[in-house]
Amino acid sequence: MNGRRLAGDFKIVVRSYLRNPVALFFSLIFPIILIALFGAILGGNGSPSTALAVENLDHNSPASQAFLAALNNTTLVQITMVNYSTQDFGTALGNNGYTTGLVIPEGFQSNYTNRTPVNVLLYTNPEDASDAGIAESAVGGVVTAFNLHSACSTCSPVLGISLRNVGSQIYKEIDYLIPGLIGFTILTSPMFSMVDVAASYRKDGIFRELSLTPLTKAEWLTSRILWYVLLTFISAGIMIGAGVALFNAHVQVNAGLLPFLFAGPFLFVSLGMLAGTVAKTPESAALIGNIITFPMMFLSGTFFAVSLFPAWLQPIAHVLPLYYVIDGMNQVMLFSNTTRALTDLAIVMAIALVFFALAVRFFTWRDE
Amino acid sequence: MSQAIEVHGLVKEYPGLTAVAHIDFTVAQGSVFAFLGPNGAGKTTTTEILEGLRRSTSGDVRVLGLDPWTQGYELHRKIGVIPQDFRFFEKITPREGIEYYGALFGTHPDPSDLLRRVALEDKADSRYDTLSGGQKQKMGLALSLTNDPEVCFLDEPTTGLDPHARRAIWEVIRTLRAEGRTVFLTTHYLEEAELLADRVAIINHGRIIAAGTPSEIIRTHGRPERLLIEAPAALADYLRANAGVSAEAHDSRVEVPLGSKGDALRVLNAVATSGIPWEGFTTANDTLEDVFVRLVGQMDNGTLKSEGAH
Numbered sequence: 001m002n003g004r005r006l007a008g009d010f011k012i013v014v015r016s017y018l019r020n021p022v023a024l025f026f027s028l029i030f031p032i033i034l035i036a037l038f039g040a041i042l043g044g045n046g047s048p049s050t051a052l053a054v055e056n057l058d059h060n061s062p063a064s065q066a067f068l069a070a071l072n073n074t075t076l077v078q079i080t081m082v083n084y085s086t087q088d089f090g091t092a093l094g095n096n097g098y099t100t101g102l103v104i105p106e107g108f109q110s111n112y113t114n115r116t117p118v119n120v121l122l123y124t125n126p127e128d129a130s131d132a133g134i135a136e137s138a139v140g141g142v143v144t145a146f147n148l149h150s151a152c153s154t155c156s157p158v159l160g161i162s163l164r165n166v167g168s169q170i171y172k173e174i175d176y177l178i179p180g181l182i183g184f185t186i187l188t189s190p191m192f193s194m195v196d197v198a199a200s201y202r203k204d205g206i207f208r209e210l211s212l213t214p215l216t217k218a219e220w221l222t223s224r225i226l227w228y229v230l231l232t233f234i235s236a237g238i239m240i241g242a243g244v245a246l247f248n249a250h251v252q253v254n255a256g257l258l259p260f261l262f263a264g265p266f267l268f269v270s271l272g273m274l275a276g277t278v279a280k281t282p283e284s285a286a287l288i289g290n291i292i293t294f295p296m297m298f299l300s301g302t303f304f305a306v307s308l309f310p311a312w313l314q315p316i317a318h319v320l321p322l323y324y325v326i327d328g329m330n331q332v333m334l335f336s337n338t339t340r341a342l343t344d345l346a347i348v349m350a351i352a353l354v355f356f357a358l359a360v361r362f363f364t365w366r367d368e
Numbered sequence: 369m370s371q372a373i374e375v376h377g378l379v380k381e382y383p384g385l386t387a388v389a390h391i392d393f394t395v396a397q398g399s400v401f402a403f404l405g406p407n408g409a410g411k412t413t414t415t416e417i418l419e420g421l422r423r424s425t426s427g428d429v430r431v432l433g434l435d436p437w438t439q440g441y442e443l444h445r446k447i448g449v450i451p452q453d454f455r456f457f458e459k460i461t462p463r464e465g466i467e468y469y470g471a472l473f474g475t476h477p478d479p480s481d482l483l484r485r486v487a488l489e490d491k492a493d494s495r496y497d498t499l500s501g502g503q504k505q506k507m508g509l510a511l512s513l514t515n516d517p518e519v520c521f522l523d524e525p526t527t528g529l530d531p532h533a534r535r536a537i538w539e540v541i542r543t544l545r546a547e548g549r550t551v552f553l554t555t556h557y558l559e560e561a562e563l564l565a566d567r568v569a570i571i572n573h574g575r576i577i578a579a580g581t582p583s584e585i586i587r588t589h590g591r592p593e594r595l596l597i598e599a600p601a602a603l604a605d606y607l608r609a610n611a612g613v614s615a616e617a618h619d620s621r622v623e624v625p626l627g628s629k630g631d632a633l634r635v636l637n638a639v640a641t642s643g644i645p646w647e648g649f650t651t652a653n654d655t656l657e658d659v660f661v662r663l664v665g666q667m668d669n670g671t672l673k674s675e676g677a678h
Binding site: 002004005007008009011012015016019020204205206208209211212213214215366 | 419420421422440441444445447449451453454455456457458459460464467468469470471472473474495511
């Protein structure tokens with residue numbers, strides 16, 4: 001690596017980019033549009049009814065189903081059935097973006113019929129008072145109705161509510177959306193442009209020109225990586241700013257984010273170059289780029305948390321490099337899980353190095 | 369004089385096609401060498417092999433003593449190349465391009481000076497995508513000079529240019545030669561080769577069919593000087609019968625090949641005594657273009673064998 005050559009090439013990349021208004025628009029305005037659009041669709045400011053995650057441990061007994069039907073009829077809450085049996089329910093709710101949740105315990109039906117007191121477990125987050133209040137009044141109303149229905153004047157109430165807390169922090173959809181959409185731009189912005197650059201520079205003979213200079217392929221690729229790292233820093237800043245300003249997102253921004261904003265573009269610039277190298281024409285390059293990009297765009301946790309995917313789809317997400325970029329940023333920005341973030345970072349860097357080496361090896365400026 | 373370029377037994381084969389079939393030539397240091405041939409003759413393939421952009425199938429190629437394919441990285445610091453149809457980053461100006469190449473080659477070129485040399489100083493700050501074809505070609509020429517090359521490769525540098533731009537490029541080529549640089553020029557403008565080149569080689573179907581200075585090639589492969597007389601066809605018959613020459617009639621013109629100076633006087637005397645009315649006469653010599661067209665045509669008819677050229 002020669003510093004002057006790298007700096008000279010970097011200057012050309014920056015100038016070419018800054019003089020292209022369309023490209024500039026897409027890299028700076030597009031992130032804001034993405035956040036605004038998806039934030040609005042997924043309802044960053046609270047939906048009309050409160051989302052209530054329900055786990056029924058009484059194996060869908062008639063009594064438990066009647067209880068949920070009554071709860072649904074209140075129209076105060078929107079019920080989503082979940083199965084977090086292997087995890088701590090409160091943490092799992094937090095990790096999946098729920099602020100309220102309900103567990104119907106095993107033996108609900110038999111206890112209710114035998115008039116043995118039994119409590120449903122209501123999880124709320126005290127920091128989100130409005131959701132908590134709605135959930136408490138809805139569940140409380142149904143519990144009262146069930147007690148009245150079964151009551152004899154002398155008996156004590158059969159059903160009760162145990163209150164629990166949802167994980168330490170409120171996660172709204174917008175909070176997930178920010179790391180996801182940063183990941184989305186880390187993927188798409190270099191991929192679409194690099195496959196095109198790789199194929200069209202070869203067609204136009206620009207690689208030929210460069211092959212006649214002392215510029216090396218590694219230097220050429222590195223200056224592109226540096227540019228996309230810079231662009232990612234800027235667009236991530238814009239997206240976090242827009243998320244906080246428009247939807248009051250709760251994300252932690254700290255130095256732990258920086259390695260991902262470096263490793264992500266490093267990986268996808270290299271992958272884009274590799275894809276463009278394999279292609280013979282700009283048209284087939286675009287096709288190959290799309291084949292690689294689109295599955296990753298939707299299945300890596302960009303718009304929806306991977307944990308919400310059906311079970312059969314989850315293993316697919318785990319082989320996509322972008323999953324580890326986004327998961328790592330989730331760990332840093334939402335869950336403060338350093339160990340898992342470091343694991344993700346190691347995976348991303350390893351894949352990036354392999355793609356970089358392959359791109360430098362297989363991309364040729366000259367013909368045999 | 370030492371040789372800047374040495375090519376011995378160069379062969380380049382593609383599946384089902386022999387693009388270059390065992391050619392030999394040398395280019396002396398400080399000279400202008402023109403490589404001529406119809407489209408698809410193997411010019412660009414040969415040029416790209418010399419530049420280290422393509423690998424040869426067999427043969428020995430040396431440019432400044434280096435093997436262009438295996439020692440390309442070293443060679444590229446010493447040569448300047450303008451490819452056919454030069455393309456560059458669209459949003460970059462000639463001045464920025466020269467600074468960029470300076471950074472890549474580790475030199476400190478003066479952009480204004482280089483652009484003045486190629487007559488492009490008025491477009492120094494215009495982006496590449498706003499330049500005309502001739503201006504782009506001049507920009508390519510300026511870039512190829514940023515590393516102060518010993519050998520300049522110009523692949524059809526004037527194709528598609530207007531006469532004014534073409535003359536500007538010719539002027540640059542003359543200056544390059546005057547500065548002691550070697551110029552390897554491919555072109556299909558014969559007049560360009562005749563004007564600029566010290567030596568010329570004509571390639572067709574991957575073989576060199578003629579080589580030497582332009583006048584050597586004309587002398588060796590051209591027809592002898594001809595006397596053209598504007599007269600009816602009857603004069604041709606009369607001259608064949610009475611002057612012992614092989615006169616031929618074309619339209620209203622009689623053409624007489626001249627073996628020696630004396631032939632001309634004898635023929636003109638015969639014309640005077642024939643009594644056949646005539647309008648006037650001129651003499652004609654083959655140009656390089658005439659030779660080129662005839663040689664390429666004969667080869668395509670299968671009536672010419674290739675020759676080794678040295």
